[in-house]
Amino acid sequence: MSALQPRSRFTWERFRIPLLLAPALSVILLLFGGGLLLTLSQSFGYLPIIGKTEFSLAAWQAIFQRGEFWQSLFLTLWIGGVATLTSTILAILCALTLRKQFRGKKAITFLFQLNIPIPHIVGAIGILLLFSQSGLIARLANLAGMINDPAQFPALVNDRYAFGIIAEYVWKETCFIGTIVLATLQSVGEDYENAAASLGANRWQRFRYVTLPLIMPGVLTASILVFAFAFGAFEIPFLLGRRFPSALSVLAWRSYTDTDLALRPEAMAMSLFIALVSTGLILLYMTISRKLVRE
Amino acid sequence: MKRFSKGVAIALIIFGVLAPFIPLLIWSVARRWYFPAILPTEWSLRGWSYAFSNASRLPQALRQSFAVSTTASLLAILIGMPAGRVLGLYKFRGKTLVEFLILAPTIVPAFAVVMGIHVLFIRYGLADTLSGVIIVHLIPTLPYVTLVLAGVFANYNVDYESQARSLGANTWQVIRYVMLPAIYPGVIVAGMFAFIISWSQYLLTLMIGGGRVLTLPLLLFSFASSGDNNVTAALSIIFILPAIALLVITSRYLTGRNASLGATRGN
Numbered sequence: 001m002s003a004l005q006p007r008s009r010f011t012w013e014r015f016r017i018p019l020l021l022a023p024a025l026s027v028i029l030l031l032f033g034g035g036l037l038l039t040l041s042q043s044f045g046y047l048p049i050i051g052k053t054e055f056s057l058a059a060w061q062a063i064f065q066r067g068e069f070w071q072s073l074f075l076t077l078w079i080g081g082v083a084t085l086t087s088t089i090l091a092i093l094c095a096l097t098l099r100k101q102f103r104g105k106k107a108i109t110f111l112f113q114l115n116i117p118i119p120h121i122v123g124a125i126g127i128l129l130l131f132s133q134s135g136l137i138a139r140l141a142n143l144a145g146m147i148n149d150p151a152q153f154p155a156l157v158n159d160r161y162a163f164g165i166i167a168e169y170v171w172k173e174t175c176f177i178g179t180i181v182l183a184t185l186q187s188v189g190e191d192y193e194n195a196a197a198s199l200g201a202n203r204w205q206r207f208r209y210v211t212l213p214l215i216m217p218g219v220l221t222a223s224i225l226v227f228a229f230a231f232g233a234f235e236i237p238f239l240l241g242r243r244f245p246s247a248l249s250v251l252a253w254r255s256y257t258d259t260d261l262a263l264r265p266e267a268m269a270m271s272l273f274i275a276l277v278s279t280g281l282i283l284l285y286m287t288i289s290r291k292l293v294r295e
Numbered sequence: 296m297k298r299f300s301k302g303v304a305i306a307l308i309i310f311g312v313l314a315p316f317i318p319l320l321i322w323s324v325a326r327r328w329y330f331p332a333i334l335p336t337e338w339s340l341r342g343w344s345y346a347f348s349n350a351s352r353l354p355q356a357l358r359q360s361f362a363v364s365t366t367a368s369l370l371a372i373l374i375g376m377p378a379g380r381v382l383g384l385y386k387f388r389g390k391t392l393v394e395f396l397i398l399a400p401t402i403v404p405a406f407a408v409v410m411g412i413h414v415l416f417i418r419y420g421l422a423d424t425l426s427g428v429i430i431v432h433l434i435p436t437l438p439y440v441t442l443v444l445a446g447v448f449a450n451y452n453v454d455y456e457s458q459a460r461s462l463g464a465n466t467w468q469v470i471r472y473v474m475l476p477a478i479y480p481g482v483i484v485a486g487m488f489a490f491i492i493s494w495s496q497y498l499l500t501l502m503i504g505g506g507r508v509l510t511l512p513l514l515l516f517s518f519a520s521s522g523d524n525n526v527t528a529a530l531s532i533i534f535i536l537p538a539i540a541l542l543v544i545t546s547r548y549l550t551g552r553n554a555s556l557g558a559t560r561g562n
Contacts, residue, residue, distance in 0.1 A: 017387050024378035024441050025396065031408070031434050032400045038411030050414060097304045108305060110546060111312055117538035119495035121512055122531045125519050126315025129322060129528075134330040136318045142331040150330050171315060225402070232404030234498050239519065249404065253498070256410060271407035278403040285402075286395060 036275060043268035059265035069270065071245035079162050079237070079247065080230040083169035088223050090170065091177035092215070096207075098178070099185045109182070115175050120168065124239045127168045131156040157240050164240035165247070169230050177222040184218045185211075217292035221285055228281040232274045248274055322528035342525030346533065351526060352514060353533070360494060360510040362425060367432035368440070368489035372482060374433070375441035379485075382441065383448025400438045406498045408434060416503055423507040431499045436489040443488055447481030487541045494537055 041047055045056045063069045098109055115123065130136050138153035147153050157164035196210045237247035246254070248270060256267035322328070326339035346353050381387075382394065400408075409431050413422065421427035451474075459473045475482075497512040504510070511534050518527045 017381050017385060020377035020381045021393060022377075023374045024437060025393065027374055027433060027437055028396055028400060031412070031430070032403075033396075035408030035412040035434070036403075038415065039407055040411070042411055042414070047414065049418065093304075094308055097301065097308065100301065102301065102305060108309060110542075111309060113546075114539075114542060115312055117491050117541050118535050119491075119512065119538065121495070121497060121515060121519075122319070122535050123315055125515075125527060125531050126319050128519075129318035129524065130315055136333075139331050139333050143333060171311070175312065228402045232402075232407075234404070234406060235516075239516075249406070252410075253406070268410055271404070271410050275403045275407040279399065282395065282398055282402045286391070286398065290391075 036272070039268045039272050039275075043265050043272055045265045059269045063266050063269050063273070066266075068245060068251065069248075072248045072251045075162060075245050076231055076248040079165050079169070080227045083166045083173065083230050084223050084227040086166070087170045087173040087226060088177055088219060090174040091181055091222075092219065094174060094178040095181035095185055095215075096211075098182055112175055112182075113179050115172055116179065118172070120172065120233070121235050121239070123168045123172050124164075124236050127164055127171065127240060128157055131164055131167065158242050160242070162237070162241060162247075165237050168236050168240060169226070173226045173229075177219065177226065180218045180222045181215050184215050188214050217288065221289050221292070224281055224285045224288070228278050228285075231281075232278055319528045319531050322524045323532055325525060328524075339525075342523075342527075342529040345526050346529040351518075351530075352509060353511075353530065356509050356511045356514040357533075359425065359508055360512075363428050363432060363500070363508070363510060364490045364493040366429050367436050367493040368486050370429070371433060371436040371440040371489045372444075372486050375437050375485075376444055376482070379441045379444025380448045382445035383451065384453060397438045397441050400434050401442070405431070405434045406502065409499050409502050413502055422503055423505040425508055427503045428500050428508045428510075431503050432493045432496055434499070435496065436492050439492055440485045440489050443485040444478075444481060447478050447485070451477055484545050487537075487544065491538055491541055494534075 038047070043059050045052055045054060045059060094112065098105070098112060102108075128135070132138070133150040133153045133155065137156075138147065138150055141147045141153060156167075192210050192214070193206050196206045201209070232249055234247075234249040234253060237250050238253070241247055241250060245251075252267050252270035252274070255263040255270065258264075258267075321335065323342045324338055324340060325335035326337035326341060328335035328337075345351055378393075378397070382390070382397075412431065416422040416427050416431075421430065455473050455477065456469050459469050464472065494510075495512060496510075497516060500508060500510050500513060504513075511530070515527065515530045515534055518530055521527075
């Protein structure tokens with residue numbers, strides 16, 4: 001009996017991990033992996049079950065030759081870059097403020113997390129009602145005597161520089177990154193900074209050489225997530241962006257829903273392009289967070 | 296001076312977070328509010344009464360949204376819990392690859408996947424149906440649930456299970472009386488996360504639902520592009536209620552002291 005028991009446990013142990021992983025992994029592989037493969041094969045115009053058996057690179061060639069694709073890509077990189085940089089800086093400033101002791105700290109920290117679960121669509125509608133030319137801010141500018149007419153207010157939504165889109169991301173992601181930074185700051189405490197201060201470091205030196213290196217891994221990983229999200233998101237540029245050039249996701253969607261069915265492979269190719277960039281960002285994210293654990 | 300600047304910074308943070316909600320709240324109860332009035336010149340509850348009437352299709356949208364999001368999050372928990380346990384408790388070969396596979400759908404936009412699937416869904420009769428929409432909602436929800444539960448299990452003390460086993464409990468009894476009571480706050484948080492993610496989906500529902508499945512974000516989008524600010528604002532406020540509920544409940548669970556989780560959190 002005692003000789004048998006370890007043996008039977010051993011076989012159970014051996015299959016336990018794969019068995020427990022199986023449900024989630026098979027759903028992800030089937031839906032997500034399978035879906036990506038289907039998008040890939042349709043970007044080559046190849047899908048035997050609907051009778052398309054010819055393999056062609058035409059869609060990929062077409063998108064890279066299309067000026068609109070490059071303009072959309074540039075716009076999308078601009079939106080993602082500016083939004084990520086701005087929210088990262090603001091998030092650090094917010095976290096440095098919120099870590100201090102003040103009255104109502106608990107309530108305000110709670111409020112700071114408020115918009116993390118708020119759907120982006122609602123944020124986008126709020127931004128629209130704030131920043132449009134007859135929005136609340138334009139009305140305040142009128143009250144201050146800066147403008148007399150809505151047309152005099154600068155176009156901040158559906159505009160060239162994608163201000164409205166960036167504003168929505170900054171509004172939401174500052175709180176996301178800030179909450180992560182705040183958690184790090186609170187778990188580390190102020191001992192290192194106090195030690196640096198007693199050695200004569202001034203405020204800037206304490207921030208630059210003590211605080212910043214401590215929060216950097218969290219800041220970096222969170223920023224990658226924010227950039228990846230902004231790069232692929234659809235709803236916000238769809239509501240707050242211009243029609244031309246539009247964000248890459250919106251361009252892909254418009255090609256997909258175009259009455260010209262010949263554009264579908266191009267839509268697939270563009271979506272897959274976005275997916276490839278995102279995949280690269282996940283690898284970057286995993287490398288950095290792994291390093292973080294090791295250190 | 297220092298106290299003053301801290302006060303200003305905190306006031307700015309509060310204002311920044313709340314700013315987009317201000318016009319939403321006002322528009323939901325405004326009747327006439329033309330430029331350059333700072334506040335409406337006439338107030339009314341028209342936005343709300345219209346939103347709650349059958350004409351706005353809100354009742355249908357709420358029903359379908361609840362059906363989709365509840366089912367999708369329950370399924371995600373059921374499917375994701377075993378994997379969450381493995382990822383939270385064990386080291387094994389190929390773990391990095393598994394983590395990559397689970398992380399990928401949270402970052403790669405789901406429309407890139409669903410565009411490819413759509414053809415199959417049409418062929419197998421899943422397009423334009425609630426079940427089709429629920430299935431594609433698993434793509435964004437399942438990875439989140441698995442990752443949140445992995446975090447929950449990382450703080451879970453398995454030793455209680457061997458104690459129960461040594462007292463003669465079988466696998467089902469261990470799950471029912473040891474594991475679930477210990478992890479249920481985490482499961483609720485994971486479930487609510489999944490619910491919110493599914494609740495907020497627009498493009499996936501539009502693609503697979505094909506206009507037949509009407510959820511709240513689809514309704515909100517159509518009102519937002521029609522330019523009816525009163526109804527749009529009222530719908531927006533209804534739309535964010537689950538998110539606020541999530542925040543209130545999670546903040547209670549996260550600060551609440553739970554015996555089995557709390558015991559291991561210190562180290």
